[in-house]
Amino acid sequence: MAENEKTQLLSMNPQELGEALRAMGQPAFRAKQLFSWLHQGVPFEQMSNLPRTLREQLRQTCEDNPVRVLETITSKLDGTVKLLYALPDGHVIEGVLMRYKYGNTLCLSTQVGCRMGCAFCASTLDGCARSLTPGEMLGQIICANGVLAAQAREGERSAVGNIVLMGSGEPFDNYDNVVKFLRILRMEGGLCIGMRSVSLSTCGLVPQMLRFADEELPVTLSLSLHAPNDEVRRQLMPVARSYAMDDVLAACRHYIEKTGRRVIFEYALVHGVNAAPEQAVELAARLRGMQCHVNLIPLNSVPERGLRGVSEREVEAFKQALERQHISVTRRREMGDDIEGACGQLRRRYLGQQTHADAHTEG
Numbered sequence: 342m343a344e345n346e347k348t349q350l351l352s353m354n355p356q357e358l359g360e361a362l363r364a365m366g367q368p369a370f371r372a373k374q375l376f377s378w379l380h381q382g383v384p385f386e387q388m389s390n391l392p393r394t395l396r397e398q399l400r401q402t403c404e405d406n407p408v409r410v411l412e413t414i415t416s417k418l419d420g421t422v423k424l425l426y427a428l429p430d431g432h433v434i435e436g437v438l439m440r441y442k443y444g445n446t447l448c449l450s451t452q453v454g455c456r457m458g459c460a461f462c463a464s465t466l467d468g469c470a471r472s473l474t475p476g477e478m479l480g481q482i483i484c485a486n487g488v489l490a491a492q493a494r495e496g497e498r499s500a501v502g503n504i505v506l507m508g509s510g511e512p513f514d515n516y517d518n519v520v521k522f523l524r525i526l527r528m529e530g531g532l533c534i535g536m537r538s539v540s541l542s543t544c545g546l547v548p549q550m551l552r553f554a555d556e557e558l559p560v561t562l563s564l565s566l567h568a569p570n571d572e573v574r575r576q577l578m579p580v581a582r583s584y585a586m587d588d589v590l591a592a593c594r595h596y597i598e599k600t601g602r603r604v605i606f607e608y609a610l611v612h613g614v615n616a617a618p619e620q621a622v623e624l625a626a627r628l629r630g631m632q633c634h635v636n637l638i639p640l641n642s643v644p645e646r647g648l649r650g651v652s653e654r655e656v657e658a659f660k661q662a663l664e665r666q667h668i669s670v671t672r673r674r675e676m677g678d679d680i681e682g683a684c685g686q687l688r689r690r691y692l693g694q695q696t697h698a699d700a701h702t703e704g
Contacts, residue, residue, distance in 0.1 A: 351476030380531040408480030444502035452510025472515035475522040513549035550592040569623035625666030
């Protein structure tokens with residue numbers, strides 16, 4: 342730990358909290374109390390059933406939540422909230438809070454940026470600065486719960502009930518921290534969100550996919566597929582040079598067999614690259630017989646990479662071609678179109694503004 346760096350309590354499970362408290366001369370039963378307060382987002386000074394001396398000691402040496410909200414932008418179209426978070430070391434990450442009739446879903450980040458290099462993703466344009474800790478992932482949810490509580494009208498749900506690990510970063514590139522985050526996430530006394538309410542998106546790191554199938558964490562696995570064959574996939578996703586599509590799909594079948602959960606295939610439609618109806622037929626042949634669903638995503642154009650979005654007519658033609666092949670498919674509902682809802686856009690705008698401000702100050 343660097344000098345003056347505070348202990349990140351949210352990254353600890355109750356047993357680890359007990360050990361930390363014993364080192365402070367406190368009884369182990371305080372761990373359950375502290376765990377509950379932390380996951381409610383309560384600051385140390387308001388943890389009323391802890392001794393005042395302990396609260397002061399915690400305040401001086403530990404963090405209650407390593408994440409704070411820098412900015413929120415709420416969509417006038419559907420109430421979606423874009424969140425910009427600050428981390429203790431000055432890095433920023435973002436998330437998206439989506440309101441549905443069945444509850445609130447938070448899309449959270451697992452890394453600061455991403456190093457996977459997918460051509461259609463803004464999160465990867467500046468690479469990966471570092472991975473997030475379990476506490477920084479949990480902290481995003483706690484912050485979002487605070488935003489919901491502040492905005493809630495009578496009768497509305499004021500807490501996040503569903504999690505999607507689809508923000509910045511590749512979750513399996515931060516494997517150990519993500520697995521610990523998931524184990525803490527479902528614990529009683531904390532946020533207590535079950536694994537069936539969690540979706541994890543991966544670009545297809547095969548060894549980690551096979552390992553994760555044995556973790557007994559039956560989340561919904563979403564695979565960023567985006568192509569009907571290896572040749573097209575390599576154009577869009579550098580990871581395809583390391584793992585062939587057959588191997589990725591075999592890992593998906595293994596996950597389905599081990600967990601009983603269907604796999605979701607994310608498919609970003611890119612004009613002139615992967616969106617032709619005949620490519621839909623080729624894709625269907627690869628997926629036939631698998632317990633799966635295809636989620637079509639009309640691309641947000643990425644000028645930096647020369648990629649164009651598709652027309653509604655192209656989306657519908659691709660969708661119908663899959664349906665004729667008896668593949669379960671939907672078009673992803675667009676959320677937060679008016680607030681830079683796509684992953685990485687808000688963070689890049691913020692960083693650009695900071696760079697401009699710094700340059701202006703130096704000038």
